[in-house]
Amino acid sequence: MAAATDTISFSRGAPSLDIVDIEGLKAATVAAFDKDPARIAGYGTSVGYPPLREWIADKHGVAVDQVLVTNGSMQADAFLFDALVTPETPVIVERPTYDRTLLGLRNRRGDLHPIGLESDGLDVAALEEALKGGLRPKLAHIIPNFQNPAGVTLSAAKRTRLLELATEYGFTIFEDDPYLDIRFRGESLPTMLSLDTQGSVVFASSFSKTVCPGLRTGYLVGPTNLIGKIASMATNTYIAPNMLAQATIFQFAVSGALETSIHNVRKALAERADALAAALSRHLPDAEFTVPDGGYFLWVDLGPEVDVHKLLPAAQERGVQVVKGTDFVLEGGEHSLRLAYSAVPADRVDEGVRRLAAAIEDCKLFVAIS
Amino acid sequence: MAAATDTISFSRGAPSLDIVDIEGLKAATVAAFDKDPARIAGYGTSVGYPPLREWIADKHGVAVDQVLVTNGSMQADAFLFDALVTPETPVIVERPTYDRTLLGLRNRRGDLHPIGLESDGLDVAALEEALKGGLRPKLAHIIPNFQNPAGVTLSAAKRTRLLELATEYGFTIFEDDPYLDIRFRGESLPTMLSLDTQGSVVFASSFSKTVCPGLRTGYLVGPTNLIGKIASMATNTYIAPNMLAQATIFQFAVSGALETSIHNVRKALAERADALAAALSRHLPDAEFTVPDGGYFLWVDLGPEVDVHKLLPAAQERGVQVVKGTDFVLEGGEHSLRLAYSAVPADRVDEGVRRLAAAIEDCKLFVAIS
Numbered sequence: 001m002a003a004a005t006d007t008i009s010f011s012r013g014a015p016s017l018d019i020v021d022i023e024g025l026k027a028a029t030v031a032a033f034d035k036d037p038a039r040i041a042g043y044g045t046s047v048g049y050p051p052l053r054e055w056i057a058d059k060h061g062v063a064v065d066q067v068l069v070t071n072g073s074m075q076a077d078a079f080l081f082d083a084l085v086t087p088e089t090p091v092i093v094e095r096p097t098y099d100r101t102l103l104g105l106r107n108r109r110g111d112l113h114p115i116g117l118e119s120d121g122l123d124v125a126a127l128e129e130a131l132k133g134g135l136r137p138k139l140a141h142i143i144p145n146f147q148n149p150a151g152v153t154l155s156a157a158k159r160t161r162l163l164e165l166a167t168e169y170g171f172t173i174f175e176d177d178p179y180l181d182i183r184f185r186g187e188s189l190p191t192m193l194s195l196d197t198q199g200s201v202v203f204a205s206s207f208s209k210t211v212c213p214g215l216r217t218g219y220l221v222g223p224t225n226l227i228g229k230i231a232s233m234a235t236n237t238y239i240a241p242n243m244l245a246q247a248t249i250f251q252f253a254v255s256g257a258l259e260t261s262i263h264n265v266r267k268a269l270a271e272r273a274d275a276l277a278a279a280l281s282r283h284l285p286d287a288e289f290t291v292p293d294g295g296y297f298l299w300v301d302l303g304p305e306v307d308v309h310k311l312l313p314a315a316q317e318r319g320v321q322v323v324k325g326t327d328f329v330l331e332g333g334e335h336s337l338r339l340a341y342s343a344v345p346a347d348r349v350d351e352g353v354r355r356l357a358a359a360i361e362d363c364k365l366f367v368a369i370s
Numbered sequence: 371m372a373a374a375t376d377t378i379s380f381s382r383g384a385p386s387l388d389i390v391d392i393e394g395l396k397a398a399t400v401a402a403f404d405k406d407p408a409r410i411a412g413y414g415t416s417v418g419y420p421p422l423r424e425w426i427a428d429k430h431g432v433a434v435d436q437v438l439v440t441n442g443s444m445q446a447d448a449f450l451f452d453a454l455v456t457p458e459t460p461v462i463v464e465r466p467t468y469d470r471t472l473l474g475l476r477n478r479r480g481d482l483h484p485i486g487l488e489s490d491g492l493d494v495a496a497l498e499e500a501l502k503g504g505l506r507p508k509l510a511h512i513i514p515n516f517q518n519p520a521g522v523t524l525s526a527a528k529r530t531r532l533l534e535l536a537t538e539y540g541f542t543i544f545e546d547d548p549y550l551d552i553r554f555r556g557e558s559l560p561t562m563l564s565l566d567t568q569g570s571v572v573f574a575s576s577f578s579k580t581v582c583p584g585l586r587t588g589y590l591v592g593p594t595n596l597i598g599k600i601a602s603m604a605t606n607t608y609i610a611p612n613m614l615a616q617a618t619i620f621q622f623a624v625s626g627a628l629e630t631s632i633h634n635v636r637k638a639l640a641e642r643a644d645a646l647a648a649a650l651s652r653h654l655p656d657a658e659f660t661v662p663d664g665g666y667f668l669w670v671d672l673g674p675e676v677d678v679h680k681l682l683p684a685a686q687e688r689g690v691q692v693v694k695g696t697d698f699v700l701e702g703g704e705h706s707l708r709l710a711y712s713a714v715p716a717d718r719v720d721e722g723v724r725r726l727a728a729a730i731e732d733c734k735l736f737v738a739i740s
Contacts, residue, residue, distance in 0.1 A: 017412075020407070022411065026400055026403040026404075029396070033395065041395075042384060042582070044583075074608050103606060107606065212411040214412050215612070216609075236470070236474060236477065238441050238442050238445040238448070239444050240583075240586065242586045243586070244615050245614050
């Protein structure tokens, strides 16, 4: 048994260093300096490093002027929210959803309407009900693949229906899709962006999950007018995003290293997700969860007797870090956790869950004694 | 004579590629990947790459928690303005001043009070007059060294007096100092940051002028509380700035390449500034300007018969680009230009000014004919 001081963290949605291709990135940076020194050194343009912008447009089959490459996809979210959300703007969010997005929308004082998730993604029938009841959202924030934190994926049928509703009720779907390429089981589903014929979708993704977070490169794809407006906001905020990082990502992609990296990440994450599911079944047989087909996260419901506010310090004491469910909802979440398996090598997962189970027992014991 | 199609640009405040140390940067990036792969790959922290943050703190003799490293210093400005400037906030600006800063303040609907510049910087007596008259600014935006666009430097005596006024009237000095290290003549003056004992100064600088713009790395130094507040804003906006670029800058600095780069930039810019002054005296003997002791820019007054709105297209036609004075003031500037000599090799400067003089003649001729 490892010492409890050697903490195992299921908290951060980041890849462990062993699945980041440092040598490949180093070679890509050198190639970038050798091939395009003027554009790496210069101010650049707010829409991003032009060859990477073209590569992204090609990947998604859109016009180049529909793409804006940013300093990470959180920055893309921030620009989009600044463009579309003012106080009282009605916004649909998933329940649960990514805590940082929720905070970004709350900070802009959007009027948030949470819609629950099912095992095949957003409860679109409940959304339709709300729309029929008079709700007129401007924006719906949807994480379609391997949702953060729930791990579920929006079905093909629901994607189509959601687009129909967006057209009918005139709202924009913000398809927030950083995990698109991190599917390790089953067939990929088409993005709503690719199905959209009405300009209803703004799509965001990132290289944080497929390359690494430290290069802080994400992007938006959307209607030309909106992208142009956001490009002006970007110029006024920072002139241009990071040219060195974006040129490095571009060289990494065209060299083939990106494809290899995605393959390796998928393989490692499949092992980690399976190890986590097995460990949960072994140490916490009453816990409820869905085994994910991709992405970084697993959402686990621990039942009404577990209060995550008490569990977190007990888990920390036992040497395991998790994120409490309450961070991902406006109300509720007291009995749930988000477990990120992206950063925990498969051979450490079982020990992590064993510690978590012990921490849950500590809490129950404490309740029984007190 | 070069063909007019080969445009000479005095418009952009960027270094030409021949004074950027591409090989040194490449080596610095490789060193960064070799020495600190985990921190380059990971999400990092909103305050910046820790070793670079410490290096900056050391350079300015401040505590580490007074420093925040950002994606370029424009992003630092944006955070600072978001923290301090709301609609109607009274703000002192220099007249003329950097167009992008002016736009940032106008976009936040600050109540801007321009104070003129003299050959030794801000007209501090005029500011004092305004303060005595009841003006109570929250912020004063000052570019102390080789001001953009005017090229002038705030004298030591005025720095001291400005700090006294900031204390007496309770405003914050935003010391915006990207050209600090680009002095090529005369003695350096102490920053107001280093003279400040009251926490009245927030200081910003950048590696865009000493290394290159494409690495988009700038920073803020200020009171711990304010920096902490801005660090939270940065977390919510982009989680962390670019770790690859910041680690590269850090390795570039500690290897000694930064010092060499600054030496080379100074030498080249001194030559370019002198060539520009000589060419102006030769081709435009009536133009008024101050020969700068550092920085990137020279401000030239062409006299009342020149309208820069007419001159710009004529100059473009002759194959020379400049920025009109009107961009740098709320009102006026019609007879002035900003000439950036940072991007024009010394042997091209004379030809550029010859074209500018010809364009001025074209405009006069046009007026005479029409």
